[in-house]
Amino acid sequence: MFFSRLITLALVSLSATTLAIPTSTTNSFLEFERYHEDHKRHHPSSGTNSRASASASGVKRKATQTAVATFAVLGAATDLARCPLEQMACPITSLTESELAAAGDDVPWECVSPQEDLYSCGGCATLGTGIDCTAIAGVDSVSCTAGTCLGEPF
Template sequence: MARFTSLLLLAAAALPFVFATQSADQCADSEFFYEAKTCCVPHGGVSNAPPPPQGSSQCPSDWYWDNTKACCLPPHPPTTTPQCGGSWSWNHGSSTCCDGGGSTTTTTPAPSANPVKSRSKPAHKRAATKARRSTFTCPDQLESCPISGLTGPTGDFECIDPQTELESCGGCASTGEGQDCTAIEGVWNVGCERGRCALYTCAQGYKLSADGTACEKL
């Protein structure tokens, strides 16, 4: 009985470590920070990844399933909203493809650094669903933004959280209301906090301005 109790105590003590979240500065050189699940993910993914639970979840074609986190993980920092097949739609909060074509949901992540390397877009992406305005409305606390194509408005829109969305921080960048934080010259680690771009570090050859709103060339 004493041995069984000790095993229970050891298991309980280990739980906080199993489910503990991570921050960007904890990631190794071979990893990148995936903000949707607040964890460090290996560059290139893993080999022999298990399939997702049959019937309840799917992963985008270039993503893989992680049993420990019970979600899909990207092999590289995502630069676009993941595409799901058929009637499945991407759910940012659970980081899986969900059946039924329902709207995506999102969590409110803690502010964190997102590498923007070689002008590539950061790991954090919008919780967005593209749809015709006449057939879809955004969930509460999300804002609908028009989607612009090469020749102008497409007639579609997407749902974003203007308080945390890097590419439409503070409002729809497509209408000029918000700011694309990833487009700031010289930025390296950047976030969107309460609707304002937050610059953490700058790329090599730049330094953070005194007011912290820009990266200045050295």
């Protein structure tokens, strides 16, 4: 009895598996043509361009997004185009504001840390906004801390 049920189960399983095998849906030439045309629409052959091309608006968008470096006036508190954060661009030679404005962007400059730089403490010494701590008379040792010159007298 057990053996007969096992054979029946095996036959049912085999028939279900055989029926689950897919058969061709393109039995006629007309159905084959319809399938082929639909397939070509979604999967172009190698002879045609299967990649999307750049649109004219995309090309124009790239052309208008050129990077323009805008520099702040030398001695500005933040000038990220020239110096890293917490530093400022100071001219190397002493200049007045009118000389600086007339010179434009051709002035040689350097990045200084006004909170700790001995030669430009508190700002640009070359512009008159900072102090050169080493030029203070009557002190033995000097430092620049938090933008202020600190020194010990002789």
